[in-house]
């Protein structure tokens with residue numbers, strides 16, 4: 001039975017992916033950072049969604065607390081995942097960080113500690129996670145999927161540090177796809193604005209402005225992005241690809 005690790009998995013896009021993988025017969029480990037109650041609430045939702053045998057349903061799912069900003073925590077997260085479920089087939093490396101700064105003023109975007117934190121979370125954490133997971137994904141010929149953003153494709157989003165580090169993440173993914181081949185496939189999703197806790201930090205005016213710029217006149221849903229993550233997990237023929245899901249925002 002395939003095992004999927006979903007990082008930053010207890011809310012928003014990660015929670016949607018946890019549900020989609022559960023519905024599609026995967027055993028799922030949900031990573032979170034601080035909100036244990038929310039993670040446990042999601043954990044209760046997963047067994048009824050699962051197509052795996054019910055009698056041992058609760059053993060197919062687990063939550064693990066780990067801070068993706070810490071390399072030690074990332075190594076422990078992979079170790080605990082494999083100790084617990086015995087294998088690893090899919091890593092959805094979904095963590096990210098920003099400090100909302102806007103995209104107008106250079107001076108507002110030059111706080112060094114914010115650049116360091118953004119680079120650590122949006123680039124390095126994905127590399128450390130891949131390094132720790134590689135030998136296990138080699139064994140299962142598995143998939144590693146990251147979450148970037150349209151902010152990494154065109155200069156946009158919540159801050160310059162966020163936009164630049166998400167662009168770096170897309171580039172990182174391509175390098176990892178080459179290095180992890182031929183056994184492991186590495187791909188990225190780049191969503192437009194998602195109305196998660198994160199996305200809802202934009203003002204109503206900003207959200208409406210974003211919507212009006214989408215050609216489809218719709219917000220991207222976490223469910224649509226989660227289905228794309230599942231497609232990447234299943235497709236044996238795709239690697240090094242960044243799929244933009246933005247309702248046509250950047251067209």
Ligand SMILES: NC(=O)c1ccc[n+]([C@@H]2O[C@H](COP(=O)([O-])OP(=O)(O)OC[C@H]3O[C@@H](n4cnc5c(N)ncnc54)[C@H](OP(=O)(O)O)[C@@H]3O)[C@@H](O)[C@H]2O)c1
Nearest residue numbers: 008010011012013033034035068095096193194196198199
């Ligand atoms: N929302 C958007 O508009 C949008 C658009 C494009 C891309 N993205 C990207 O999508 C990804 C997910 O965003 P989202 O909107 O789904 O966020 P969200 O709804 O705010 O969910 C955040 C999740 O991340 C976890 N988390 C936060 N800090 C963490 C850390 N240091 N270590 C481990 N887990 C941590 C949270 O767990 P706790 O509550 O326990 O901390 C929670 O499960 C991010 O990479 C983001 O950059 C978002």
